[in-house]
Amino acid sequence: MVLSELKVGEKAEVEGLLAESGVRRRILDMGLVKGTKFKVLRVAPLGDPVEIFFKGMYLSLRKNEAADVLVRKIGETGDGAPMREGRGGRQSGS
Amino acid sequence: MGMRREIRVALAGNPNSGKSSLFNGLTGSHQKVGNFSGVTIEKYEGYVDHQGYRIRFVDLPGTYSLTPYSPEELVTRKFLIEESPDMVVNVVEGPNLERNLLLTTQLMEMEVDLLVAINMYDEVEERGIEIETEQLRGLLGCPVIPTSAKKKQGLEALLDHVVRVFEGDIDIRKNKLGFRPEVDGAIREITGLLRHEPDLSRFNPHWLAIKLLENDREVYGLVRDYPLWLKVERVLQRVLGETERLYRTDPEVVITEDRYAFIRGVMQECVLTPGEGRVSLTDRIDRIVLNRVLGLPIFFFIVWLVFQLTFTLGTPLMDGLDLFFGTIADAVSPLLVNETLRSVIVDGVIAGVGGVLIFLPNIVLLFLGLSFLEASGYMARAAFVVDKVMHRFGLHGKSFIPLITGFGCSIPAIMATRTLKSPSDRLATIMIIPFMSCGAKLPVHILLAGAFFEPSVAGNVVFGIYMFGVVVGLLSALLMKKTVLKSESEPFVMELPPYRWPTARSVFWQSNIKAMMYVRKAGTIILLAVLLIWVASNYPKNPAIDAALERQIATIEAGELSRGAKDVAIADAENSASAEKLEYSVAGRAGRLMEPLIRPLGFDWRIGVALVTGLAAKEVVVSTMGTIYSLGETDETSPELKTILKNDPVFDRATALSLMVFVLLYIPCVAAIGVMRKEVGTWQAVALYSGYALTAAWVFSFLTYRLANLFL
Numbered sequence A: 001m002v003l004s005e006l007k008v009g010e011k012a013e014v015e016g017l018l019a020e021s022g023v024r025r026r027i028l029d030m031g032l033v034k035g036t037k038f039k040v041l042r043v044a045p046l047g048d049p050v051e052i053f054f055k056g057m058y059l060s061l062r063k064n065e066a067a068d069v070l071v072r073k074i075g076e077t078g079d080g081a082p083m084r085e086g087r088g089g090r091q092s093g094s
Numbered sequence B: 001m002g003m004r005r006e007i008r009v010a011l012a013g014n015p016n017s018g019k020s021s022l023f024n025g026l027t028g029s030h031q032k033v034g035n036f037s038g039v040t041i042e043k044y045e046g047y048v049d050h051q052g053y054r055i056r057f058v059d060l061p062g063t064y065s066l067t068p069y070s071p072e073e074l075v076t077r078k079f080l081i082e083e084s085p086d087m088v089v090n091v092v093e094g095p096n097l098e099r100n101l102l103l104t105t106q107l108m109e110m111e112v113d114l115l116v117a118i119n120m121y122d123e124v125e126e127r128g129i130e131i132e133t134e135q136l137r138g139l140l141g142c143p144v145i146p147t148s149a150k151k152k153q154g155l156e157a158l159l160d161h162v163v164r165v166f167e168g169d170i171d172i173r174k175n176k177l178g179f180r181p182e183v184d185g186a187i188r189e190i191t192g193l194l195r196h197e198p199d200l201s202r203f204n205p206h207w208l209a210i211k212l213l214e215n216d217r218e219v220y221g222l223v224r225d226y227p228l229w230l231k232v233e234r235v236l237q238r239v240l241g242e243t244e245r246l247y248r249t250d251p252e253v254v255i256t257e258d259r260y261a262f263i264r265g266v267m268q269e270c271v272l273t274p275g276e277g278r279v280s281l282t283d284r285i286d287r288i289v290l291n292r293v294l295g296l297p298i299f300f301f302i303v304w305l306v307f308q309l310t311f312t313l314g315t316p317l318m319d320g321l322d323l324f325f326g327t328i329a330d331a332v333s334p335l336l337v338n339e340t341l342r343s344v345i346v347d348g349v350i351a352g353v354g355g356v357l358i359f360l361p362n363i364v365l366l367f368l369g370l371s372f373l374e375a376s377g378y379m380a381r382a383a384f385v386v387d388k389v390m391h392r393f394g395l396h397g398k399s400f401i402p403l404i405t406g407f408g409c410s411i412p413a414i415m416a417t418r419t420l421k422s423p424s425d426r427l428a429t430i431m432i433i434p435f436m437s438c439g440a441k442l443p444v445h446i447l448l449a450g451a452f453f454e455p456s457v458a459g460n461v462v463f464g465i466y467m468f469g470v471v472v473g474l475l476s477a478l479l480m481k482k483t484v485l486k487s488e489s490e491p492f493v494m495e496l497p498p499y500r501w502p503t504a505r506s507v508f509w510q511s512n513i514k515a516m517m518y519v520r521k522a523g524t525i526i527l528l529a530v531l532l533i534w535v536a537s538n539y540p541k542n543p544a545i546d547a548a549l550e551r552q553i554a555t556i557e558a559g560e561l562s563r564g565a566k567d568v569a570i571a572d573a574e575n576s577a578s579a580e581k582l583e584y585s586v587a588g589r590a591g592r593l594m595e596p597l598i599r600p601l602g603f604d605w606r607i608g609v610a611l612v613t614g615l616a617a618k619e620v621v622v623s624t625m626g627t628i629y630s631l632g633e634t635d636e637t638s639p640e641l642k643t644i645l646k647n648d649p650v651f652d653r654a655t656a657l658s659l660m661v662f663v664l665l666y667i668p669c670v671a672a673i674g675v676m677r678k679e680v681g682t683w684q685a686v687a688l689y690s691g692y693a694l695t696a697a698w699v700f701s702f703l704t705y706r707l708a709n710l711f712l
């Protein structure tokens, strides 16, 4: 499935990028590479763009761009809080 | 003093990592900082003397990677490649290390002398993130210095390291990142090939090879003209085949993934993030501010609040200043016995320049409001909330940031469009920026709204004018996008930074700079314009008018009327004589000439003159009116312009609204036109635009005047 099909609160992992050159470059630079886990935080009031959270940062992208990101759903938490896992680095206490 | 040795150091890093803040802290400069990506759009230099060296820092626009994406990012890459600074300080955002290190890996590939400043270390500590800098230094192979531009920590250490690296006291290992074997093999092969071309020796062949694999168009262009290209191309084709077969993607993606793999390793070894923890302040604020239902109302409320406060808080201060200048005029006036000199000072300088200066409090408040939006982190959120609307009108969510800046001044706003990638989005945004009512137009709006509407609604009238500008701007953008600027819309991928408190220091300096600029403008351009206007509205003199006036006064005095009635008659005669004199002057004649054009809008020749002189700077509209109307006044005391306008038969609500709309929409000031020309590249586009703006101004003012006459 693709990122734009995810609902608010769902977590997923990036599997690859469909996009051509320009957009893909920017998405890659932002760190949405294969294996990155993220959570869909919210959708803007008018239904587009969406905001996702990963690696400790908040990123917004239009559904149009989100449709170019191939993802695999890995669960959902349901609330609007950003997830803490999937963030780079060791977790304390582990 | 002996010769100081210079060290040139570039500050490079991701957008919003705090480069400008660090630059300001290091060099004592006051470059603009703000909590969103793309604040700095041009390079700035500053220096500091340290341990016998003059260290010249260059603050660069932020960039996510060295394959540039938007025009301002190009500046950074160009600088690093073409001006080869002695050293690069890579400023990374400590709390957001993982993403920030991507650029670090690319700088490592350039094999420059590199230092990494982990900035915002205060936030790192506050969030309980632990970074083992010694380990990081080992893995990156370059010095790593924790800094906090906000708390002014680590700045000395950074300077010490710069000097030590320059002196060769610290060895920078220049670690090489490893990629997957197919890619690494190709890099080695291409590097070998490039070494044989002496023309390319000024570039690092290793870096060129990586960039070729990353499909970098500019580097392609660089290498393509040499005979070795054939061989290089063969290698590129081969790797492409290999990565497609093995990883089902191209080398560009493989390279980025491998950089991130390296970074993941670094993060695992050096960074300890607290696990599932408290919900951050940013999350809590965003749940409300970006809420699906509340998001838009809150956005409008915030913008409304900025303008409302500008008006409500500013007005009492403005009235105070107005009174102050009035008192000065009254005090100075009797001292100046020479009639001409008195008129220059009182009607020209005080009415004209003072008339503009009284708006200083409003201007400062406006900029305070805007800088709060910029510094808090709300700007990116607002772009997020309105992107869909902007998209409908063919613009980009990010266009929104320059548009808001345009409420302050069009010039930085036009330059800020460099953060937009697509040229047609940029052009459309540049063209509508002048419709965002700038700070210089604020005095006109405040003067007119204040004179013709009750205090309780005047603030909303001003807000309404601003919104009207936004609507006209958006519709114009749509028109352009549907006709001359058809294009694919640009993708929207934007980071939302965490909320931050603006530092008092930067807010103070920003508003101080804006206030000084305004005062300086009043003392230069506006003063000059006022003196010219004074001359133009006083000469040539017509002695016949004075003679006629004297005869008239003599007749009145000789008549049978009571003392009081005589005085009234004399005042009347004097007033009509000054009006005749004004009309006889150069300004008067020029104004009369264009009066037929603006009559339908409810304007007389005096407003026409003010509009023309307003092209020098929009505040001049007010100062011209100040001068012309006070020349027309023959009172002993100098009433405020507001009062004069209220009593003027030409002026009513309809005229006031019509004039506000005209000033809002017509051609921007010469300085903005110049910048527009520079950013757009051709005069034709600017000329076309000016014609459009004038037409729009005329049509909308006409409609406003007619409708207001019907309904008010």
Ligand SMILES: Nc1nc2c(ncn2[C@@H]2O[C@H](COP(=O)(O)OP(=O)(O)OP(=O)(O)O)[C@@H](O)[C@H]2O)c(=O)[nH]1
Residues within 6 Å of the ligand: B013, B014, B015, B016, B017, B018, B019, B020, B021, B022, B032, B033, B034, B035, B036, B037, B038, B039, B040, B041, B060, B061, B062, B063, B119, B120, B121, B122, B123, B147, B148, B149, B150, B151, B375, B500, B502, B503
């Ligand atoms: N807490 C904290 N905030 C900082 C620090 N340095 C900068 N900031 C804030 O981070 C934001 C970005 O700062 P800038 O200096 O404008 O960042 P920049 O890297 O120049 O950004 P661009 O010009 O857009 O590339 C501002 O809100 C600063 O107040 C720091 O050391 N600690």
Ligand SMILES: [Mg+2]
Residues within 6 Å of the ligand: B019, B020, B021, B032, B033, B039, B040, B060, B061, B062
């Ligand atoms: Mg900056």
